[in-house]
Amino acid sequence: MSIIGLVTVLLIVFLAVFAPLVATHPKHASAFVDFANASSPPCRIYPFGTDVVGRDILSRIFFGFRFSLVMGVVVLALVVPPGVTLGLVAGYNQGTWLDTAIMRITDIFLAVPPLVLALAMCSVLTPNLFNAMIAVSLMWWPWYTRLVYGLASTLRNEFFVSSAEAIGASKAHIIFREILPNCISPIFTKMSLDVGWVILIGSSLSFVGLGVQPPRPGLGTMVADGARYLPDQWWISVFPALAIVVVVLGFNLLGDGLRDMFAAEEG
């Protein structure tokens, strides 16, 4: 199953990166009108049909992958370094005021549902992809802090940490050179599982109009565009929706595979 996940993810990345070359109608990715072919059902030229202004759904999905991947990658890039660092610092200093301060703040952030906060933020600020990413990032780091906190607070009692302390190594060395390398596998597993979730939330925001803005082809935006024409012109919504499913499923399968792989390595 994890191989399927890996293949799916690689395929999506390939399609996203080379979208202008792979897509049959690259111009359809932005503002483009072809009323002659509007709302065409799936056919040989338009395998997934066209939307109400005549744009090729399949081409737009390829470009939509770009926004999804950017969302996933940027959010994780923003979230993982601070989340992990805070978890390491709190875990290593377990039982001190620093631990209490970091972990209580983390708890407060964890208590807010990410989608709700993202909705609130994006409706106050300009709704666009950038603000959606910021909003999701703000809610996502505590999960990494939590994960790493648990690992670090166990690892700090290992004798190799005591040895480093007896030698007189700096706290920075102990946290980043002794403890962090032992947290890498769970962090990577969580990241690969999270990409799917972040993409899903990004698509949800796009669906309610707070993420990728038309005429750009966000997958969620496309689902929302076609929702009005259900069920008669079903292809406008259904194919982008299926694309979301495939992306999320691909990353989740890959994440499961990585977890099994790391578990086998540890055992």
Added chain:
Amino acid sequence: MTTDILTVADLKKYFVIGHSGILKREPITVKAVDGISFGVREGETFGLVGESGSGKSTVAYTTIGMYRPTEGSISFRGRSLFDGNKERPLAIKKEIQIVFQDPGSSLNPRRSIKQILELPLQVHRQDENRLEQVVRLLEMVELPPDYMQKYPQMLGGGEKQMVAIARALATDPSFIILDEPTSALDVSIQAKIINLLIRLQNEFHLSYLFITHDLSLMRNVASRVAIMYLGKICEVAEAAEFFRNPYHPYTRMLLSSIPVISEEEEKLKPKKIISTGEIPSPVNVPTGCSFHLRCPAKLNVCSEVDPVMVEIEGQTGLARHTVRCHLYGQAG
């Protein structure tokens, strides 16, 4: 007259493990170490022996600085190791190093042997050529230089322990705590590690605090031996005196339970004393002498009054011999 390099004075380490009562919150403590004093002399091996749960590892961990003492003091060359809440200075950390029992846990699985051995060099000797130093450290513990590139999990238990010893030597210390350095290893490797430790001690004039539950090992290794029972020291003596002429009933029990092969060895042992019972929980320390529940020579006073350390004339000449038992009164 040799001087003490490490002095432990009335050291107590209690751990709070919970609270009793709902309104009156009385802390429940484990008295892991309950008032022990001893000195380790320059260049000697001081053997601290006890069953598991006797608090001997707590002494090691407190000395290296993993715990702060509840009461009492530890000083190194006359300088206290616990100066308020301040971090121990690097100059003292350099002098005192430790080898832990389980080399599997004391070496970071994600760091190569080279990285592991480089750390103390980075911290303590910035100017020298590190690669050369790492090779030299590996040579000291009889490992080939190409082990540098390996990771701990590629090594056997004995080899890992050798790396741990090399790491302890890397700061060029004068005092090393050996916390059961051989008890996690195969018997065939134990002798090799012990010989290595003795050779290194002579070569670098090291002082050892050797913590173990293996009393027979101490006969060959230690200059002096102390027996610990439930956080307290029962008896301290020069090794030769200790094995020939044990006073404390607990020591006799331990010595008589060492398995031996030859008749001559059997003759050296005190007469057979059957070991009874097990070490009680240090949460609920018996009143009086903590050993009285298992003691074959129990007096009435033993269950009420905790005996104090007294010095008695050793039978092997000038050897000092101290024991904590009511059988040997103040008169000695």
